[in-house]
Amino acid sequence: MSANDNIQIGIIGAGNIGNVHIQEFKKLADVDVAAVTDVYQPLAVERASKYGIPKVYESYQELVQDPSIDAVIVCVPNEAHAPVAINALKAGxxxxxxxxxxxxxxxxxxxxxxxxxxxxxxxxxxxRRWEWINLQVKEQIDKGALGQVYNVKTGWMRRKGIPGWGTWFTQMSKSGGGPLIDIGVHMLDLSLHFMGGAKPVSVFGTTYAEFGPHKRGIGTWGKPDWNGFYDVEDLATALIKLDNGGTLTLDVSWAAHTSFQNNGAYVHLMGTEGGASLGDGKGRLHTELFDRTADVELTAPTADEGPRARMSRHFIECVRTGQEPLTSAMSGLANSLVLEAIYESSRTGNKVDLDWSL
Ligand SMILES: NC(=O)c1ccc[n+]([C@@H]2O[C@H](COP(=O)([O-])OP(=O)(O)OC[C@H]3O[C@@H](n4cnc5c(N)ncnc54)[C@H](O)[C@@H]3O)[C@@H](O)[C@H]2O)c1
Incomplete structure (x- = not known):
């Protein structure tokens, strides 16, 4: 930490989401965005000059060896997550x-x-765990208002949203997968959070690639590289069973001929005492009263600071206090186990049991 006790942050990967994190962490008074690196140096230099970041490193290996840096934000393509995160943790x-x-x-x-x-x-x-409506729903779940949440239907069905065709996003060896890995992981994480941390134990699923290989279904995120290639799925559907008897269905697509759920992200929670339907930035709680169905609308305040501000503050609080983050290492592993099992189930045609052994 610096003399003023501010947490010193290093940004590894200055692309789209690195840029977003820089802006969020710069809003926090007890944090300094102190260093940045990117394999494409001009981008790191550009971000440093735009946001007044004092140090630019040529590699993440050099950045993590800087003793004045307390914490790093890993914003590199998926294939580099493990080497960069492990290197950073080993460097303290x-x-x-x-x-x-x-x-x-x-x-x-x-x-x-x-x-x-x-x-x-x-x-x-x-x-997404820090979105205002999702926080309200979780509070009700924790109070017991929904009883046992035993079934969840979640997903994100984009009609025309393939990001960065031909870049690392659409190459299996670099991304690890398509919409499952890119957007499905958010909905899976949020749903498991709502289900109270029950462990996923088995998966049955199928993936398809009907648009990407034909250069159809292209979206607006990331610049396409038409010299690249596409070998990931563009749609996936899966049933996930949990160790408490709960079930979760996950449907995701980057591209599909559908307007299902308005092509947005959604979560429908079914509990013994109540339920919730979330999507389009809106939320509704459901129950039964006086032998009638009863709903309560949830709307976020107009002046809401947004989920990323809350998430960034939570990270800094965990760094300062040593408390376990809400989105812990084990939550990341749970998501990875489920996603990999969906691919395996699709390949083999069989149910896949998750292997939690480390
Ligand atoms: N939480 C979210 O909602 C969200 C949104 C978008 C992206 N992401 C994730 O963020 C990550 C980056 O996505 P993006 O859209 O910013 O991609 P991007 O391609 O825009 O940026 C990645 C950057 O990392 C750099 N890079 C690659 N290897 C590097 C290395 N070894 N060291 C330093 N820099 C390196 C690249 O040059 C590039 O500038 C991905 O894992 C993606 O899944 C998360």
Whole structure:
């Protein structure tokens, strides 16, 4: 920490989401965004000059060796999550790791092991848990208002949203997968959170690639590289069983001929005492009163600071106090195990039991 006790942050990967994190952490009074690195140096230099970041490193290995840096935000493509996070933890840095934890479960387990040995904070970047409406729903679940949440239907069905066609996003070896890994992981994480931390134990699922290989379904996130290639799924559907008997269905697409759920993200929770329907930035709680169905609307305040501000503050609080982050290392592993099992189930045609052993 610096003399003024501010937490010193280093940004690893200055692309789209690195840029977002810089802006969020710069809003916090007890934090200095002190260093940045990117394999594409001009981008790191550009961000440093735009946001007044004092140090630019040529590599993440150099950045994590800087003793004045307390914590790093890992914003690199998925294939680099494990090597960068492990290197940073071994160098004694706290880590906020972008989703998905890693390109596969084996790499995610290596991160969990490095984290356990480090004694540092490792937090996954799942900002949806900090959305105002989602916080309200979780509060009601924790109070018991929904009873036991035993079934969840969640997903994110984009009609035309393939990001960065041909870049690392659409190459299996670099991304670990398509919409499952990119957007499905957010909905899976949020749903498991609502289900109270019950452990997923088995998965049955199928993936498809009907748009991407034909250069259809292209979205607006990231610049396409038409010299690249596409070998990930563009739609996936899965049933996930939990150790408390609960079930979760997950449907995701980057591209599909549908207007299902208005092509947005959604979660429908079914509990013994009540339920909730979330989507389109709106939320509704459901129950039965006087032998009638009864609903309560949830709307976020207009002046809401937004989920990323709350998530960033939570990370800094965990770094300062040593408390376990809400989006812990084990939550990242749970997501990785489920996603990998969906791919395996699709390949083999069988149900896949999750292997939690480290
Ligand atoms: N939480 C969210 O909602 C959210 C949103 C978008 C992206 N992401 C995640 O953030 C990560 C980055 O995504 P993006 O959209 O910013 O991608 P991006 O391609 O825009 O940025 C990645 C940057 O990392 C740099 N890079 C690559 N390897 C590096 C290395 N070894 N060291 C330093 N820099 C390196 C690249 O040059 C690039 O500038 C991905 O894991 C993605 O899944 C999360």
């Amino acid at each position: 840095k706290h880590v906020l790791l972008e989703k998905p934890m890693a390109v596969n479960a084996a790499a995610a387990k290596e991160i969990v092991k490095a984290h356990r040995q480090s004694g540092k904070t490792l937090m996954m970047s799942h900002q």
